[in-house]
Amino acid sequence: MKLLTAILFSLLSAKAAYAASFVLADGSKEINVSTEDLLKLPVTSITTATNFTPKATFEGVTFTELLSKYSITASSLRVYALDDYSYTLPVEELLKYQVILAFRKNDKMIPVSDLGPFAVIYPRDQHPELNKLDVNAKTVWQINRIEAIK
Numbered sequence: 848m849k850l851l852t853a854i855l856f857s858l859l860s861a862k863a864a865y866a867a868s869f870v871l872a873d874g875s876k877e878i879n880v881s882t883e884d885l886l887k888l889p890v891t892s893i894t895t896a897t898n899f900t901p902k903a904t905f906e907g908v909t910f911t912e913l914l915s916k917y918s919i920t921a922s923s924l925r926v927y928a929l930d931d932y933s934y935t936l937p938v939e940e941l942l943k944y945q946v947i948l949a950f951r952k953n954d955k956m957i958p959v960s961d962l963g964p965f966a967v968i969y970p971r972d973q974h975p976e977l978n979k980l981d982v983n984a985k986t987v988w989q990i991n992r993i994e995a996i997k
Contacts, residue, residue, distance in 0.1 A: 867950070867964030873919045873995040880917075882950050882964065888912045891947050895972040898983040900952070905968045907949035910941040921995035926967060929959070929989040935996065936967065936985055944970055944977065948990070962988035 868881040888908045896902045914921070924941070927933040940946070949968045950957060957963025966988035971977045 867956075869965055869990050870992045871913075871917055871919070871995075872992065873917070873921070874997075878917055880913075882956070885913075885948070885950060888916055891945065893947055893949075893968050893970045893973075895968065895970055897968065897971065897986050899962060899986070899988065902972070903952050904954070905947065905949035905966070906951040906954075907947040907965070907968065909945050909947050910938070911945065913948060914938070919995050921997060923996040925994040925996055926987040926990055927992040927994070928987050929991050932987065934984055934987050936987075944974060946970070959989060965990040 868879050868884075871878045871880050885908050889912055890906050891909050891912075892904055892906045894902065894904045910924070913919075921938050923935045923937050925933055925935050936946075947968050949966045950964060952961065952963075957966065967986055967990070969977050969982055969986060971982065
């Protein structure tokens with residue numbers, strides 16, 4: 848019985864992670880973007896260490912793809928986490944470094960318990976100039992809202 852319960856919980860957790868979503872806000876327009884929506888866009892991977900994880904391979908969509916898909920023009924994005932932490936990210940930097948909005952880590956959907964379902968991932972190992980404290984602050988995880996700032 849315990850095994851059956853564990854299997855059911857595992858399946859439900861996987862489905863919940865796959866069905867995760869966040870709000871993408873641009874002025875008065877609010878779009879609910881799901882993992883399923885993101886999977887329809889080109890997926891990019893970054894192998895890097897972060898301030899909250901050892902080296903791992905993250906997969907997601909670049910902010911270039913995300914902003915293009917939803918026709919968003921902004922100078923910055925305010926990214927909010929489930930715990931109400933937020934940080935403003937300059938779009939120019941997101942595009943320059945091909946930063947991704949990750950939803951998979953090491954070939955598995957990122958559950959909330961592992962700082963998912965979405966996280967901002969910079970290619971820190973490929974760009975030594977990104978290994979600084981402000982990039983730690985910009986590496987927002989457990990994302991539930993992204994707001995465009997003109």
